[in-house]
Amino acid sequence: MPIFWSKFKKPILALAPMAGYTDSAFRILCLENGADVVYTEMISAEGLARQNKKTLKMLEFLPGEKNVIVQLFGTNPEAFGKATEIIGKRSHRSAVSGPRDDINPIVGIDVNFGCPAKKVFHTGAGAALMNNKKMAREIVEAVLKNTKLPVSIKIRSQVKNTTAEEFIEYLKDLPIAMVMVHGRTLAQGFSGEINYEAIKNIKKLLPKVIVLGNGGINSVEDARIMLEKTGCDGVGIARGALGQPWIFGDIKKYYNHPGPILHRTTPPLKGGDATVAILPFRRGGAPTAVGAEGLKIWPEIKSTMLAHAKLFLKQNENLIPLRKHLVHYVKGLPNASELRQKLIQVETLAELEKILKK
């Protein structure tokens, strides 16, 4: 196991990749809230290989970023090799000069074998590669050949006729450092039951490799169930971190001081124990349960939103692209729809502050 992965106390907590969401600002917020590693959104290997300006911009980082795994997608092993080389050179350049070039938070390269989005799948990339094991292997080999960084892959429990187990059997002799398994099939997309058995089998097939279970983790309880049922080394959290980046800290807290299980996820209270704050069931539970108790922690939600916006403005001119994140923070609050209406129009920090003052 590479030194990088052996340094973490288990369970390892990862912010899973989300296109359009896991940018620098959100990655920093999640790191500050207890995530151990954070993924970029998927980046086109072809785009990087061609040195496309927009694609290269996705490799710009902010001070404070660390433990970033760059995720690549594509179909062409040669492009993956070139993209990997560029990531390496970028790291080298990072160490030398430039106002932001001294920042090199990249700790790993990941290959996307799980994306079902039509525009990715139809090109033969993402989840489609689980049905093209030979090509998948060539891609992983090309990445491994061109980097000393730990290489990881993200897979689904099944894509058409190929199970995660068969896919891993085919690749398991390669020095892959980590596997994140989304416990849903391609057909399930992003909802439905998690196949814990498949994740457990992958850990059995790869006892010396870090295996992270992913899918449906929206609370400490969900993380506990995933870890208990699969024996995996940690969890990858995607949508469960939206509007509640403190989920990582809550899970950490539970495992550092096991006690009564938290059935809900709460933001950290200033000077207090997060477990006493109550924001029942932001997701998946009875919305009527939120009510006045949600308002108790409104100051903490507000300060997290402002911190998020300030980080975001370090790389963006206005808050328009952040609106989709902001609305997640008010989900389940009694006045959510009124707040939502305002948040989807916000552009500046001053406007956001005004909305949150009330």
Ligand SMILES: Cc1cc2nc3c(=O)[nH]c(=O)nc-3n(C[C@H](O)[C@H](O)[C@H](O)COP(=O)(O)O)c2cc1C
């Ligand atoms: C908006 C969105 C964007 C996503 N983008 C990516 C991506 O770029 N790469 C990837 O491997 N998975 C991507 N995923 C999948 C997630 O990483 C994760 O596997 C999936 O959402 C299940 O986890 P969750 O139940 O915690 O959300 C995306 C999911 C969502 C909802």
